[in-house]
Ligand SMILES: Nc1nc2c(ncn2[C@@H]2O[C@H](COP(=O)(O)OP(=O)(O)OP(=O)(O)O)[C@@H](O)[C@H]2O)c(=O)[nH]1
Ligand SMILES: Nc1nc2c(ncn2[C@@H]2O[C@H](COP(=O)(O)OP(=O)(O)O)[C@@H](O)[C@H]2O)c(=O)[nH]1
C-alpha cells in the first residue's frame with residue numbers, strides 16, 4: 001500500500017488555504033500504519049502543527065491541532081461542505097484527547113480501532129454534519145508547515161541572485177548586437193506593460209510603475225515603447241530591451257495587423273502613436289527607413305491572461321495564428337508568457353514556488369498548447385507586480401526565469417540568421 | 427515547536443532532481459524526536475522509500491533506500507537498492523552520488539549498512555553518540571575526506587514520494603549522468619567514415635507534427651545545456667516548418683561546430699498538394715536544395731530555381747534519412763498516408779541512402795532501454811509500434827530509435843538525453859555504413 005494521500009489535489013489545496021497557506025506532509029495513514037491510536041500518536045508526536053483527516057463514505061472531516069503533541073491547545077474541527085469548509089473550536093487539550101474517551105472531550109472522538117467518529121449534537125450542528133456517529137475507512141495525519149518559510153525564502157533569494165547575475169552578464173550570441181529586443185504582444189489587458197514594470201522593479205530594487213498600466217477593457221498603451229532598463233538607479237544599461245506594443249483586440253480598436261511586420265523589422269520608432277485604423281506607412285514621418293539588425297525584434301513573447309485562456313474568441317485565436325505564421329516567415333522565435341496565475345482559483349502566493357506542478361496551471365498550459373498550438377516547453381508562467389509595495393523573491397524568480405529563457409531564445413534567433421543578414425540593413 | 431529540516435532548499439531541489447521530481451517528507455529529526463534508535467525506528471518503518479540524511483559541520487551525507495526500513499528482527503536479509511550521496515558545504519554545493527545495493531541491520535544502538543560487493547566494509551551510524559563510520563569504499567566513490575569516522579550534528583529521515591517505477595529507475599538514474607557524458611564525448615569525437623566528409627547530413631522526414639523540428643531543438647539543447655528554441659515548433663493544421671533548413675549544432679554557445687548537420691523539412695501530409703512534395707525528396711537527397719529553400723506544396727523545386735545547387739558534391743548529399751513518427755499514431759496512419767510514405771521510401775531507396783526510424787513522444791521514456799542503456803528492452807521491442815515499423819518499413823530493430831523530445835518540460839534530464847544521444851549515435855553509424863558502401867569514384 002502506497003503512502004500517498006486520498007485527498008484530491010483540490011481538496012488538499014482547499015484545506016491548506018483554509019488553514020493559512022500551509023504545506024502538508026503525510027506522517028501517518030491508518031491503512032498502512034495500522035488503525036491504532038498508539039501508532040498514530042507515536043508517529044505524530046513532536047511534529048509541530050498537524051491536521052488529522054478522516055475519510056468516510058460521504059464525508060471528509062477532521063481536526064487541526066496548531067501545537068505539537070503533547071502540548072495543550074485549542075483544536076479546530078472541520079468538515080467539507082459542498083463548496084465550503086465548516087469549522088468550530090474545541091479544547092484546549094492535547095491531541096491524544098481526540099483518540100481516547102475522556103471527560104475532557106465529549107465533543108469529538110475518533111475511535112481508530114472501531115473506525116468510527118462520535119460527535120456531540122452541538123458540534124454536529126456547528127459542522128453541519130447529518131449524524132452523530134460516522135464510520136470511516138481511512139484516517140490520515142499531516143504535518144502543517146508554512147509554504148513560504150525562511151528556508152525556502154533563503155533558497156529563493158539565492159536563486160534570484162544567480163538569475164540576476166546570469167542576466168546582467170548575458171552577451172547576445174556572437175556579439176552580433178549589444179542588446180536584444182524582446183517584443184511583448186498580446187490581447188489588451190494581458191499584462192504586457194505590467195511585465196515590463198515587474199522586470200524593471202527587480203533591477204531597480206523596489207516596485208516601480210514606469211509603464212502605465214490599464215484596465216481590462218480599454219487598454220492604456222497606445223504608443224509603441226522600447227524600454228531600456230538600468231541595473232540599479234544609475235547602473236549600466238542591461239543587455240535587453242523590452243518593447244511594449246498596443247494590445248490586440250478582436251474588434252477594430254487594437255493593434256493593426258499590418259503594423260506587426262514593421263515592428264519586427266525595426267521600422268517603428270520609440271513612442272510611435274499607433275492608429276488602429278491605419279498602419280504605419282513607409283517613408284512617412286517617423287518611419288525608420290533603414291533599420292539595422294540591432295533595431296529588429298529578436299524574440300517575441302505572446303502574453304496572455306491565464307483566465308482568458310480557454311475563452312479567447314475565435315477571432316483572437318485566428319489573429320494569433322496569423323501572427324505566428326508571420327513570425328515563422330521572418331524566422332523570429334517566440335515564447336508564451338501566462339500572467340494572472342495568482343488569480344486562478346485556489347492559487348496563492350506560496351504556490352508560485354512550484355507553480356508548474358499546480359493542477360489549475362497545468363490545465364491552463366495544456367489549453368494554450370491545444371488551442372493555440374504552442375509547444376508546452378515554450379510556455380512560461382510569470383507573476384506581475386500589481387498591489388505589492390515590496391519586492392517578492394518568489395515572483396522575481398518566476399519573471400527572471402522567463403526572461404532568461406527569452407534571452408536564450410534571442411540567441412537562437414541570432415545564431416539562426418544567415419551571415420549576410422547580420423550586417424545589412426533591411 | 428515547528429519541525430524544520432536542516433536540508434537547504436537548494437539541496438532539496440538537487441535531491442528531487444536526482445531522484446526524478448519526487449517530494450521529500452520529513453519524518454524524523456534527531457534533535458527534536460530523540461536520539462535513540464527506537465525514536466527513529468517508530469517513525470520510519472513502513473513508509474516506503476526513504477532518504478536518511480546525516481549533517482556534519484562541513485558537509486552532509488545521505489542514503490536513499492528504495493525499499494522499506496527493515497523490521498528490527500529482519501536485519502541483513504533483504505537487499506535494498508540504495509543511493510549514497512554527499513553534499514559539500516563549501517563553494518559550489520556539489521553533489522556526488524553512488525549507486526550501491528546494500529542491506530541494513532538495525533540493532534539496539536546502531537544502524538549498520540553492509541555492501542554485498544565488499545562484505546567486510548560497513549557503514550555504521552550511532553544515533554546516541556552521534557558518530558558515523560564511513561567505509562573506504564564509499565569514501566572513494568564519493569570523493570569524501572579520508573577521515574572515516576566523525577561526529578555529526580543531526581540526523582533526519584524523509585519519506586520519498588512519487589518515485590518512478592521500481593528498481594529499474596533507481597538502478598539507472600545514478601549511472602545516467604555518467605553514461606550521458608560518455609555518449610556526449612563519443613559524439614564529439616566522431617569522425618565520418620574515412621573522412622570522406624567533415625560533417626554528415628541527417629534528413630528528418632515525417633508527417634506534420636511528428637516532432638522533427640523538436641528533435642533538432644532537443645539535440646541542440648543537450649549540447650547547450652539548456653532548452654533552446656531555434657527551430658520554431660508547434661501545432662497547426664498545416665506544417666509549421668515551411669523552409670528546408672540545414673542546421674549545424676555548436677558544442678555550447680561559443681563552441682566549435684559538431685560533425686553533423688540535421689536537415690529539417692516540411693511535414694508530409696496525406697492530401698496531395700499539401701505538405702512536402704514527394705518530388706522534392708530526390709533533390710534534397712542529392713543535395714540540390716539549398717538551406718532556407720521555401721517549400722511549395724504544389725510544385726517541387728526545379729533546376730531552374732535560382733538557388734538550385736546544380737552540381738552537389740558528396741558533402742552536400744544526405745547521408746542518412748530518419749523517418750520521424752509520433753509513436754502514438756503510427757498504428758493508425760491513414761491508408762493515404764501509408765501510400766504516400768511508400769512513395770517517399772521508394773525515393774530514398776532509389777538513392778541508396780541509409781535510413782533509420784525515429785519514434786517521438788514515447789510516454790514511458792524511462793522504460794525504453796535496458797538497464798545497461800545499450801539496447802531497447804524486451805517489452806519495448808515487443809510493442810506493436812516497433813514491430814510494425816520493423817515490418818512496414820523494413821528497418822532492422824537496431825535502427826528503430828525511440829526518443830522523447832524536450833517538448834513539455836523545462837528541465838534537462840539525463841535519462842532523456844541518453845535516448846536522444848543514442849539515437850543520434852545510431853544515425854552516425856548508419857551514415858558511416860552509407861559512406862563505406864559508396865562506389866570508389
Ligand atoms: N509529448 C511530446 N510532444 C512532442 C514531442 N516531440 C514534439 N512534440 C510536440 O509536438 C508538436 C509538433 O512538434 P514539431 O517539432 O513542430 O513537429 P514537426 O515534425 O517539426 O512538424 P511540422 O514542422 O509542422 O511538420 C509540438 O507541440 C511539440 O511540442 C515528444 O517527444 N513528446
Ligand atoms: N493579478 C494579476 N494582475 C495582473 C497581472 N499582470 C497584469 N495584471 C493586471 O492586469 C491589468 C492590465 O495590465 P496591463 O499591463 O496594462 O496590460 P497590457 O494591456 O497588456 O499592457 C492591470 O490592471 C494589471 O494590474 C498578474 O500577473 N496578476
Ligand SMILES: [Mg+2]
Nearest residue numbers: 192193220221
Ligand atoms: Mg499596456
Ligand SMILES: [Mg+2]
Nearest residue numbers: 638639666667
Ligand atoms: Mg517542423
